[in-house]
Amino acid sequence: MNATLEQRIRKLPDRPGIYFFKGRDGGALYVGKAKSLRKRVVHYLADDQEPRLAAMVADAADLEFVVTDSEAEALLLENNWIKQKKPRYNILLRDDKTYPYLKLTHDEYPRIAFTRRIRDDGSEYFGPFLPGGLARKAIKLIQGLFQVRVCSIEIDGKLPRPCLYYDMRRCLGPCVDGLTTLEEYAVAVDATRLFLAGRNDELVRDLRKSMAKASERLEYEEAARLRDTAAEIEAVGQRRKLSSVHGEDVDIYGCAVRGSKAAVAILVMRGGQVLDRRELFWEEIEGLDAAVLLNEVLPQIYDRTSFIPKEIHLPIPIEGEEALVEWLGQKKGERVYLRLPSRGPKAQRVELANRNAELAYRRRFRSGSELAAATRSLGAALELPDEPRRIEGFDISNFQGDQPVASLVVWEEGRMRKSDYRSFNIKGLAGPDDFASMKQAIERRYRRVLEEVGSMPDLILVDGGRGQLNAALEALALLGVDETPVAGLAKREEEVYLPARPEPLRLDRHDPGLKLLQQIRDEAHRFAVARHRKRRSKRTLGSRLDEIPGIGPRRRRQLLRRFGSLAGVREAPLAEIQAEIGTELGIRVFERLRSWAEADADPGQLN
Secondary structure (H helix, E strand, O other): OOHHHHHHHHOOOOOOEEEEEEOOOOOEEEEEEEOOHHHHHHHHHOOOOOHHHHHHHHHOOEEEEEEOOOHHHHHHHHHHHHHHHOOOOOOOOOEOOOOOEEEEOOOOOOOEEEEOOOOOOOOEEEOOOOOOHHHHHHHHHHHHHHOOOOOOOOOOOEOOOOOHHHHOOOOOOOOEOOOOOHHHHHHHHHHHHHHHOOOHHHHHHHHHHHHHHHHHOOOHHHHHHHHHHHHHHHHHHHHOOOOOOOOOOEEEEEEEEEOOEEEEEEEEEEOOEEEEEEEEEEOOOOOOOHHHHHHHHHHHHHHOOOOOOOEEEOOOOOOOHHHHHHHHHHHHOOOOEEEOOOOHHHHHHHHHHHHHHHHHHHHHHHHOHHHHHHHHHHHHHOOOOOOOOEEEEEEEEEEOOEEEEEEEEEEEOOEEOHHHOEEEEOOOOOOOOHHHHHHHHHHHHHHHHHHOOOOOOOEEEEEOOHHHHHHHHHHHHHOOOOOOOEEEEOOOOOOEEOOOOOOOEOOOOOOHHHHHHHHHHHHHHHHHHHHHHHHHHHHHHHHHHHOOOOOOHHHHHHHHHHHOOHHHHHHOOHHHHHHHHOHHHHHHHHHHHHHOHHHHOOHHHOO
16 A cells, blocks of 8 residues: 555544545545544554455555545445445445336326336336235226326327227326326326325325315215225225235345355345345455445345335344444334344244355355356346346248248246247238338337336347347337347357447357357247247148138138147048038048148148
């Protein structure tokens, strides 16, 4: 450490605050908080530092500090600086799982949306919702009770007619001029805000006042609607689904640390029940220690969530406990307890969290090293905001432009989720057009996701080059989606096309990230071809049988149910066909199909 820096450290004030070590290039090295800047930072002059901080001190060229009124205020400021500057030697939170939240957008006519990312975009966020399906149930309740919109279209009142949600009394219809007013819609948004904040008593009280006023104006239908809304909200409150739970709200932490790698498991208990398990991982951080890890990560975790539990149970004590408890209490609006259970059920739950952390460590760093390498490589090469957990892949299949089919396959956390596969029959195209087909498939897929308030994947992969990529981007632009990463993988040279790069990205053929993309692309191609063959086979069966006099839709369905396919009908004995549709018609079908057998042997003859 240079003499000037050492002199600055010794002159720090005896006050709470944060300190910020800078490298020779002025970049961020480390941000820390202190109850006393002078007493805390002087420890960095000692020779017995842990390897990580010893390396930081060796690289440090300058030091800045900010004085605060309390250690809790310093903790909040430390969080903000870590998020902004991403210092090299801080232990940064890299969450393998994001939780479902509901977002009330900052628009003239706000909409309610499902999201797993909290952004500084002026919107209001509520949650997290555990289990995740509760968030979507909440949206349906909001639509039914308050009729706040869920669509992402631009609201200018110029649409000729509203969508089906208006007819179902699930949206006030601000998209069509005259259906609602800004004031009426604002009342619905205010009620939604109270509902999501768990202030149900206040909301019911307001609704009953409005109900009384509507009754005085002899608007009995409106009064009845308000009465029913208030009753439903009271019922929801009794079920404790959306209001703040009053049972045991605890986050229970377990740690597994080995060398430069660590896993943290969090058991999320709400209302006395463990509803979820959260896992966090770190690697390549020298000198890791469980107490240091929790001390640095806990503030980052609770800075990202809008719900603070009443209690937090830890396996070991951490430094700065008083400041953390004070800050959490200020954030929650009531006292929060940090506990170290040593016996009884609480200690047993901490031990369970430790066992979960140990299992997570083994899964991630022993058996899951290939998966971790693939997602890490993809995140770096494609400059993704996070390592991808869910990737959706698309491909197009057609035969000379006939019967085009688009496939969607889903990869999630190391495996293909076949239950989430989808196919799209492309409509309205005169000839073969892979670009238009891709655009249609992408638009149809994510329009439905947005309408059903689902979540977008971490990456969309299209089979093809620049043309297919641009088609996908055009479709997403139409939907107002601009934050989901998209990439194209071309077969010939295995080049990766990205929106922001004029030239394709060429990854090493042994790169684990490229192999993962190839796996998803190949599965999308296989599924597209399979769906196209099935569609072509169905059409062939229908068109061929329809050409036989006496066979209409009912007889065709009858044969299909009995024999399963055109090949099944062809191979069936004459007697079985006659038993199904009659003697004369059976002979006619049997002979006609046999006469087409040679043509059907050539796939190119199918139409």
